[in-house]
Amino acid sequence: MNTRSISFRLVAWYGGLLAGIFLLLCALLYLDLRRFLEDDLSRAQSRRARQIAATLLVHVKQTGETYVASQTKDWYEPEINDRFIRITRADGTLLYTSGIPNDGSFNPTDVPAFPPPQTESSRKVTLPGGKTLVVGSLNYQPPGSPAYLIEFGELLDPVETMLEHLFLQLALGLPLAVIIITFGGYLLVRRALTPVEQITRAAERITQHNLSERLPVTQTGDQLEQLSISLNRMIARLDDAFQNSRRFVADASHELRTPLTILRGELENIAEDTRLDRELRDRAASLLEETEHLGKIVNQLFTLSRLDAGEAQREWARFDLSELAKTTADQMSLLAEDKGISIDCEAGAPVWVEGDRVRLKQVVVNLLDNAIKYTRGKGAIQLRVRGVNGDAVLEVADNGIGIPPESLPHIFERFYRVDPSRVENSESAGLGLSIVKSICTAHGAEIEAQSTPGSGSSFRVKLPLAKHS
Ligand code: ADP
Numbered sequence: 461m462n463t464r465s466i467s468f469r470l471v472a473w474y475g476g477l478l479a480g481i482f483l484l485l486c487a488l489l490y491l492d493l494r495r496f497l498e499d500d501l502s503r504a505q506s507r508r509a510r511q512i513a514a515t516l517l518v519h520v521k522q523t524g525e526t527y528v529a530s531q532t533k534d535w536y537e538p539e540i541n542d543r544f545i546r547i548t549r550a551d552g553t554l555l556y557t558s559g560i561p562n563d564g565s566f567n568p569t570d571v572p573a574f575p576p577p578q579t580e581s582s583r584k585v586t587l588p589g590g591k592t593l594v595v596g597s598l599n600y601q602p603p604g605s606p607a608y609l610i611e612f613g614e615l616l617d618p619v620e621t622m623l624e625h626l627f628l629q630l631a632l633g634l635p636l637a638v639i640i641i642t643f644g645g646y647l648l649v650r651r652a653l654t655p656v657e658q659i660t661r662a663a664e665r666i667t668q669h670n671l672s673e674r675l676p677v678t679q680t681g682d683q684l685e686q687l688s689i690s691l692n693r694m695i696a697r698l699d700d701a702f703q704n705s706r707r708f709v710a711d712a713s714h715e716l717r718t719p720l721t722i723l724r725g726e727l728e729n730i731a732e733d734t735r736l737d738r739e740l741r742d743r744a745a746s747l748l749e750e751t752e753h754l755g756k757i758v759n760q761l762f763t764l765s766r767l768d769a770g771e772a773q774r775e776w777a778r779f780d781l782s783e784l785a786k787t788t789a790d791q792m793s794l795l796a797e798d799k800g801i802s803i804d805c806e807a808g809a810p811v812w813v814e815g816d817r818v819r820l821k822q823v824v825v826n827l828l829d830n831a832i833k834y835t836r837g838k839g840a841i842q843l844r845v846r847g848v849n850g851d852a853v854l855e856v857a858d859n860g861i862g863i864p865p866e867s868l869p870h871i872f873e874r875f876y877r878v879d880p881s882r883v884e885n886s887e888s889a890g891l892g893l894s895i896v897k898s899i900c901t902a903h904g905a906e907i908e909a910q911s912t913p914g915s916g917s918s919f920r921v922k923l924p925l926a927k928h929s
Contacts, residue, residue, distance in 0.1 A: 467649045475642035482638060486630045493626070497619045498594070502582035505596030508536070509580075509612040512547070513600040521604045529556040544568050544593060544613035548576075550606040565615060566591055576609040584616070592616040655684050663691065669770065669901070671699035710765035716758045724751050760891040763822075764874070767898040775816045778926045781852050782807035782845045784817065788824040789843050792832070800838045803828065807845035811852045812926040819899045826892045827856040827919050833888070834917070835860030852925050857918035863911040871909060872897040 462468060516528045528547070538545045538558035542565055547555040558568050570587050576599040585593045595613035602608070655678040662675045674695065677688045730736060730744035789805040796803050813820075824843070831841045835858045844855040863871060867878045877890040900907045905923030 467646070467653055470649050471642060471646045474645045475638060478641055479634075479638045482634050486634055490623070490627065490630065494619075494623055497623070498584075498616070501594045501614060501616065501619060502584075502596055505594055505612045505614060506580055506582055506598065507596070509596045509598040509610040512545075512610050512612070513598055513602075513608075517547070517600055517602050517608055517610070520602050520608075525555050532556055533558075542615060544571060544595065544611070546571070546609075546611040548573070548609040548611070550576075550608070555608065565617070566593060571595065571611075571613065574609070574611065576607070585613070592620075655680075655688075659684075659688055659691070666695060668702055668768070671695060671702055706765055706768050709761055710769070713758045713762035713765060717755075717762070720751060720755045720758060724748065724755065727751060757889045757891065760889065760895060763895055764891065764898060767819075767895065767902065770902070775818060776814065777817060778812060778814050779817050780810040781813045781820070781854060782809065782811045784821055785824055785843055785845045785854060788821055788828065792825065792828045796828075796832050796841065799832060799835070801832055801835055801841060802839075803841045803843060805843045807843070809847075811845050811847045813852045813923055814926045815903045815923070816899075820903065823896050823899050823921060824854070824856075826896045827921075830892060830919075831856055831858035831860065831917075834858070847925055848922075850925055851922045854921045854923075855918060857916065859916040862913035862915055862917055863909070864913050865911075868909060868911060872907070 512532060516523075516531050520528050532545060532547070533556070536543060536545060536558075539561050542561040542563060543558065544566070545556065545558040546568065547557075549555055552573070560567055566587050566589075571585055571593060574583070574595075574597055577597055578599065580596070580598045582594065582596045585595055587593055592615070593613045594616055595611050598610045600608055600610055655676070659675050662673070666673050666675075674692045675688045677692065678684050727744050727748040731741050731748055733741065785807045786805055789803045793803050828841065828843065832839075835841065839859055842855070842857045844853075844857075846853055863878060867876075870876045871878070872893050873890075874894045875890040876894075877888060897907060900921060900923070903923050905921055907919065907921050909917060909919050911917035
């Protein structure tokens with residue numbers, strides 16, 4: 461998981477904030493409820509103490525203390541209801557005290573005597589064993605009698621049990637709720653970021669060869685829609701700029717071809733005209749060579765501009781790459797033999813591919829041409845075609861001068877030449893391999909080069925086999 465991704469950070473912040481707020485709310489709820497229940501319990505004890513005073517002790521002078529004691533026991537049944545009741549005379553002697561409750565939860569004699577309050581008060585008494593008794597006390601003086609201290613109490617246990625339950629539920633429910641909500645948030649964030657991923661994928665697909673494509677525009681009226689519209693406008697401007705530059709190169713190379721042909725013709729006439737001075741004819745012949753070199757560059761530029769315009773796939777057909785390699789090797793073997801170089805073609809079984817035959821032939825020609833050009837003395841070139849794992853693989857290997865490692869990553873760039881002085885009479889302009897690369901890209905093929913300076917180079921083209929070969 462990428463912890464620096466926008467979705468992770470958003471979800472982490474959201475989950476953390478949510479957990480914090482939930483924790484605070486639950487703590488407040490728990491503490492507030494605890495305070496309320498304890499207060500309510502002590503208010504209930506004081507109320508009952510007041511009831512005993514108002515209903516029984518008020519008439520103690522007429523009814524007598526025994527009646528008060530027996531009525532208190534009958535009405536409140538403290539042993540059955542787990543209550544604590546104690547009525548103490550002003551001199552400290554007991555008028556009545558409840559017995560041990562039926563469930564034996566506490567012993568009333570454990571409740572320490574309490575100095576009578578001015579009027580009324582409540583307190584919490586911790587009993588041996590750790591239980592807490594909430595006791596309400598009332599100091600009451602019936603008409604014509606001395607004062608009595610009435611104490612009424614109840615264990616805090618049920619409240620504690622309820623709070624424990626609540627605590628447990630919150631402790632389990634809170635993380636669960638945070639996990640569920642955070643996961644929901646994660647799904648929402650992912651959904652919200654899906655258009656960004658679509659835009660990214662579409663942007664990745666756009667290269668100089670398909671600048672007419674546009675990014676998807678989400679009709680949401682928000683920043684994302686604005687972003688895709690702005691990016692599309694930018695791509696449209698780039699498309700315009702590329703088209704202008706391509707058109708310029710295409711027009712320029714096209715326009716140069718006619719005057720160059722005329723120039724070549726005129727120079728040929730001069731060079732062959734025996735009536736003219738020898739030196740003039742020699743100069744014309746040298747100019748003719750330069751013009752042919754220039755013509756080659758112009759032709760290569762024209763080819764590149766047409767490839768850039770997507771013309772590499774004009775004549776799409778299914779053909780045998782082995783057969784193409786063999787015929788091309790045959791055609792070029794004369795050129796190689798002139799330099800004392802042999803071409804060994806290993807292309808037995810048919811290897812069917814789909815593409816523009818003329819363009820792919822140009823790939824083989826350019827690679828063989830380079831292999832011949834950059835091999836000195838008695839060299840050997842190997843041309844190999846075979847099918848490997850659903851791909852057609854064409855290899856051209858030579859034992860020529862090789863390419864220095866620092867130049868290897870640049871050889872497919874336009875106008876890149878390693879060192880023009882490496883070959884005598886070099887006509888190269890550094891465009892041959894860029895044409896090869898453009899044709900390969902248009903055919904969905906990969907090309908890679910390996911080389912050891914002084915030992916030789918090998919070029920490997922891998923393109924998909926034809927569907928039904
Ligand atoms: P050029 O027209 O100059 O040959 P390329 O684009 O065909 O241009 O090649 C670019 C550079 O790569 C060349 O300048 C050359 O030095 C180097 N190169 C290409 N093929 C080979 C090879 N088979 N052996 C050695 N060097 C090569």
